[in-house]
Amino acid sequence: MDKNLKRMATMQRMQVTGLHLFYSKGYYNTSVDDVLKELSLSKGAFYYHFDSKEDFFVQIIENLLVRKIYSMLIEPIEGHEHTLDLICSCFENALETAVHNEVDYGFALSNFINEFNGRNAKVMKHLNEILRVWEVNLVSAIQRGKFNGHIDRHVDAEGVAVFLMSSYMGVRTLMVEMTPSARKYRFMSQIRHYFKSLEVKKTTV
């Protein structure tokens, strides 16, 4: 048990450092030695715990990336209050975090999708699974909104979900260079404008 704890701690340290480096420098552009140098560990330690660099990365996805995205983009919109407000403040918070990074490298998930697409089907399967979960949760949030009477019943939930995911992923790329906070502000204004057009039309007069 105590043994197992040490094992887990070392693996965790490697994975945290690995995610940080893969995110900021890219997977193919980061060597195993880069990760080990950061931690003053050796090749032996690495290949004792992981089968390969790819296996290492898949475990990072499952243990760290999935949770990160879940807690940042999925869990916050699971409430039962006004759905669109939830999504709005969820995006607002996620973007604000990005603005506060002294250096921002974009949305980790979409960076990795770009990097692995067409080059590594196995890793892509894991990344796509995260996208799928995100999409499903967005769709059900919007349907909840329609059910609760906040969102117009003619709205296409799947369409809105795709549109929201697209725009979020895109704005994160757009924010990496030049005036991220201004772009965040403009983006959020337009999202709110778009959301207003999804609400039930108050039958005035």
Next chain:
Amino acid sequence: MDKNLKRMATMQRMQVTGLHLFYSKGYYNTSVDDVLKELSLSKGAFYYHFDSKEDFFVQIIENLLVRKIYSMLIEPIEGHEHTLDLICSCFENALETAVHNEVDYGFALSNFINEFNGRNAKVMKHLNEILRVWEVNLVSAIQRGKFNGHIDRHVDAEGVAVFLMSSYMGVRTLMVEMTPSARKYRFMSQIRHYFKSLEVKKTTV
């Protein structure tokens, strides 16, 4: 002159092949030899025409990528008709091209931005310049629409431009895997819905 023509032709061939490989496999994941193998040329030929791999890529950006994006996303919206319709069909065409690729690797510009961000400032400068031109043209297109009376005068042109660029870049990433044509359809529906909310309000009754 004839000599110069041959020189240009060889350089062009290298650049076309280079863009294709860099786009599909990534810059860092494509070696100079990969490009040369494709053309049955040697290292000598390559370094006779280009100073370095980086110089090669910068020339590809300036000679090929800029033009490609200009002809696909900028020039089509420069007309003076109903602006939002122009943008709509421009996006429609650009996405349709992507759907028809048997294998799609996303939006080249945003892929490269992801790959070079924080790693190569010089290349990033060139990529950002393309983004800037795109943004400027979108903004002026929208302002034209406001001037022509098609777009509500309260609309924030810069905001709409950022939002459009974001969503386009994002949906291209989202389309690389799984049901691109369905996602394209849903995306375009929402774009049209969003555009409707930007039009001048017809004062009914």
Next chain:
DNA sequence: TTGTTAACCGACCAGGCGGTCTATGAGGTA
């Protein structure tokens, strides 16, 4: 005390990388 084993070390390997350099031949010029 002795043996076992989990955790880690680091030298080593084959292959690939960007880039250099000398050689070579084709085509024009004198």
Next chain:
DNA sequence: TACCTCATAGACCGCCTGGTCGGTTAACAA
């Protein structure tokens, strides 16, 4: 024929990469 330049060839270099492997250490069990 002799010469010169442009365009290309391909061997070579030093460096880095993912991955292997025999050795070492410390904790614990007998």
